[in-house]
Amino acid sequence: MRKVFSRNLDLTLILIAGYFLLAFVVRIVRSSALEIDETQQALLSQHLLLGYGSQPFLYTWLQHGVNVLVGPSIASLSLLKNGLLFLCCLFFWLTARLLLRDRTLANIATLGVLTMPTVFVMAQRDLTHTVLALSSVALFSYALFMTLKAPSVGGYLLTGLAIGIGAIAKYNFVFVPLAAVVAIAMDKELRQRLFDWRMLLTIGAAVALVLPHCLWVVNHFDIATTQTTREMRDISDSTTLYAVDGSLDLLLAFLKGVALPSAICAALYFGDIKAIFRASDQSTRLVGRIILFSMIFVLLMVLAMGITHMRQKWLAVYVLLWPLYLCLKVQAAGLSGERKLKPMLTSTFTLAIGFLGVLLARGLVSPHFERYSLVHxxxxxxxxxxxxxxxxxxxxxxxxxxxxxxxxxxxxxxxxxxxxxxxxxxxxxxxxxxxxxxxxxxxxxxxxxxxxxxxxxxxxxxxxxxxxxxxxxxxxxxxxxxxxxxxxxxxxxxxxx
Structure with a gap:
């Protein structure tokens, strides 16, 4: 099997596509009723607006387009979600190919995306806008690193479009490009990329996509912010320890997001953990700083707004690059991924397909044990x-x-x-x-x-x-x-x- 993947490493991407096809089928089979986020999209996609309550408009517009093509149905809802998740993995894989010399490591990094609970658990159970935000982060990462490696007009323009797409996908995306700017500014070799005249193309493309929605937010500020603020502040504003509560909740949510991919990486390279931990190069520093400064921006928001509750799914866009960061550390330590691909495939698809089985049982089997939910x-x-x-x-x-x-x-x-x-x-x-x-x-x-x-x-x-x-x-x-x-x-x- 290892020889098969060595000859055709792109087979990993085909297997990932097959997984999302299976997820699409499982969703159709497991229930004829909808989850909460699915009901919202079934309703909201009837209307083309520049904003929908506390969420930007892009996901709902995409759902509207899919509905026009195939009709409103559970199939259309699942088709968009799993299609976007595959695009996330595709752009992540392209990004990994840019930064990792070992193509097997690039495949391991991409498989790492499927080991993140937000992707193989929460997204398959019931997420919408977060799925699009993840795809936007992957697209932005590909455009960013492509432009840093070989600056071009097209690269700067694509980076701006990716920023604009992410901003109208989910508001919390904006911390990712801001963190990237700080990370690049700290690198002497790459700093000049920020002062290239083509940055005007990046800014112009982003503004062109975001401006109509920004005008909507200005005119509907209460609608756009009230629900999210209420969800993040679940205790009294008078609580004197809100900063501690919010910071600890943020740390816990971050650890939950990175724990599983980190544990799998540690198991694969158990004898080399110290070397991997100490290894560093330009790529590890850049990706690590993007993750770090994204989290710092979130922490500042927690402190400034008195946020006391932080869900793991809200941090998903900031930790998506974590599997890539781990594989970059492996590369910096001078290690190969060739002998690790088979166990990575086994562990990844055991988790991902196993949870699809759980969802299928929840829909079809649990009623036989008098366990019911909204999907019944x-x-x-x-x-x-x-x-x-x-x-x-x-x-x-x-x-x-x-x-x-x-x-x-x-x-x-x-x-x-x-x-x-x-x-x-x-x-x-x-x-x-x-x-x-x-x-x-x-x-x-x-x-x-x-x-x-x-x-x-x-x-x-x-x-x-x-x-x-x-x-x-x-x-x-x-x-x-x-x-x-x-x-x-x-x-x-x-x-x-």
């Missing part, structure tokens, strides 16, 4: 029940909450789904005459509330519709022990005004 709510069964009553194709679906709305968009892909989110949706003052409107609600636990008629009446009032008179409910069976989930709904036809 039978929205497909509800939609099928309505279709059994006769030809049914609503023009609008009015849902109470994003979870139901996103899932119903998948079940009725041709309908416009409205959840009365006034930050995103524009609710028509006059509904088109003759439009078929489905008002629907359900509780996450599937129980039927006593006031469901009042709930639907309130929902109708919020979208300027008369109170529904024909309110129905249906108990949809699911699971393995006769459980049922209650949906209550009303079918209305908009009248001429």
């Amino acid at each position: 709510i039978p929205y497909d069964g509800f939609a099928e029940t309505l279709r059994h009553e006769g030809p049914f194709k609503p023009d609008y679906v009015i849902a109470f909450g994003g979870l139901a709305g996103g899932n119903l968009k998948i079940q009725f892909p041709d309908a416009m789904v409205v959840t009365t989110d006034t930050d995103i949706e524009t609710i028509p003052a006059l509904w088109p005459a003759g439009a078929v409107i489905l008002l629907v609600d359900t509780k996450d636990d599937g129980e039927s509330p006593e006031d469901f008629k009042d709930a639907l009446a309130s929902l109708a009032e919020r979208v300027s519709l008369p109170a529904p008179t024909d309110i129905r409910h249906v108990n949809v069976p699911y699971g393995a022990s006769g459980r049922s989930h209650t949906f209550y709904y009303s079918l209305e036809t908009a009248q001429s005004n």
Whole structure:
């Protein structure tokens, strides 16, 4: 096997592509209902806006484009996510090829991306914008190191485009190029690259991509910042030790992000750990400083804003280069990766494919043990029940909450789904005459509330519709022990005004 990979090292990249294809299939099979982030994209991608609450617009625009091509579905959601993850690995591999003379080490570094919990656990379970941010970091890294190695107009321009793409992918990306500027400025040989006239191309390309969204943020500042700030500050502002809490949480999140790839690297090169730790060259210093200064910028933000809670996924963009850094240290120590590729492949795909198996079991097997979650709510069964009553194709679906709305968009892909989110949706003052409107609600636990008629009446009032008179409910069976989930709904036809 080692000889096969020695002759065709690109086979590793093909195996990675195969893994993401498998992940795509597993997501389609494991559940017909959506995770939280998936419901958001199913809903938000109905609209092309310059901002969506606390997130930039690029991921949602890409999802909209995929939906136009293949239709809104679980397949379209998974296709975009796994496609972006593969692009992340592809650009990471290209970056590793630039910096690592040993092509086997470049493959090991790329496999290291799949050992990061954010990639093989969180992203496959339910992430969206972070996935695009990871791809943006990989693209930026490739453009940056290509330009540092062989400066060109195209390289400077690509670097600017990568910065712009990252900034409209996820806000926390911006610390990565800032850290890169500091790291380059500290290197005497590379410092001149920052004062090249072609830096104007980098700045111009980045500004051109980011400026429209910046104008949106200025006009919607509260919408863009409130949710994220609330998530990061989960204790009272009066807490005197917030700086200690936030700093420790940041350190813990960082260690969780790098622990697994570091442990695998240590196992592969157990006898050479001291030599690897001491080894250093220009590439290790540059990549290490980018990671270090990214984290310092985050720490400064923690201290300045009083942040007390830091999730591992928020740091994913700053530690993506960690497997590359480890392999650069191996190279600086004068070690080869040839004999390490097979065990790296084994450990990587055992972890990655193993977790896909966990997700598959969570979706298909856990109901047999009375373990249920949001992905088991039978929205497909509800939609099928309505279709059994006769030809049914609503023009609008009015849902109470994003979870139901996103899932119903998948079940009725041709309908416009409205959840009365006034930050995103524009609710028509006059509904088109003759439009078929489905008002629907359900509780996450599937129980039927006593006031469901009042709930639907309130929902109708919020979208300027008369109170529904024909309110129905249906108990949809699911699971393995006769459980049922209650949906209550009303079918209305908009009248001429």
